[in-house]
Amino acid sequence: MAKPALVASRLARYRTTLVIALVALMVLPLTFFVLRPAAVPDLAHGNLAGARALGEGWAKGQMIVLIRHVERCDHSRAVCLNAPDGITDRARDVAVGVGAQFEHLGLDKADIYHSPLTRAVQTSGYMFSKAGSGEDWLINCKRTLLRDALAHKVAGRNLVLVTHSECMAELEKEMKLPSSTLGYGASLFVSTDAQGGNPHLLGFIEASDWRSVALNRP
Numbered sequence: 001m002a003k004p005a006l007v008a009s010r011l012a013r014y015r016t017t018l019v020i021a022l023v024a025l026m027v028l029p030l031t032f033f034v035l036r037p038a039a040v041p042d043l044a045h046g047n048l049a050g051a052r053a054l055g056e057g058w059a060k061g062q063m064i065v066l067i068r069h070v071e072r073c074d075h076s077r078a079v080c081l082n083a084p085d086g087i088t089d090r091a092r093d094v095a096v097g098v099g100a101q102f103e104h105l106g107l108d109k110a111d112i113y114h115s116p117l118t119r120a121v122q123t124s125g126y127m128f129s130k131a132g133s134g135e136d137w138l139i140n141c142k143r144t145l146l147r148d149a150l151a152h153k154v155a156g157r158n159l160v161l162v163t164h165s166e167c168m169a170e171l172e173k174e175m176k177l178p179s180s181t182l183g184y185g186a187s188l189f190v191s192t193d194a195q196g197g198n199p200h201l202l203g204f205i206e207a208s209d210w211r212s213v214a215l216n217r218p
Helices: 004-035 048-059 091-105 118-128 145-152 165-174 207-212
Strands: 063-068 110-114 158-163 187-191 200-205
Touching (some): 048 187, 091 118, 118 158, 145 158, 145 165, 200 207
Antiparallel strands (some): 187 200
16 A cells, blocks of 8 residues: 555646646647737728828838739629629729729829739729730749839839739738738738838738728828
């Protein structure tokens, strides 16, 4: 029969082991939460600091913005605008509306490019009255999108890129940020005025949220 002191010693060791295991179970999720990359900020809904940074950066020609094309016809039951690989008829109003917001920001210091796919060509046309053959690097964007965007960025001029959700996710991946689920017509803003010369992902604005962005408008 085990002596009481020996039994007590074993129980104490078991308690210590159990406490350590419980602490580890609590600490590991907390460590993961603290160390995980921060989500991309939403610049709408009263984000005053984000909106101010956007307005100031845009006025200085320091911004790169990726805009997702509006609703594509082949993924919707809505009526097509015309081409089946283009946008829906109802989506052109969304494109025009987003374009008007960029008009408020000012397009006199902006260079605009778009993907060659029909939905991006049509989106660019209704947003900015600008279409054309398009840029292949805005559809074939794996591992090089950020580099290509910076190569097309002219000092003192904003760069507007009408592209696709896959390319927006690729940019976030290249910048070591979690991927966002951005809707049709959403805009993703990158500031090139960061410390050390590294671009900084400022945040996003969904197409339906522009009116809640606290920008100083003319």
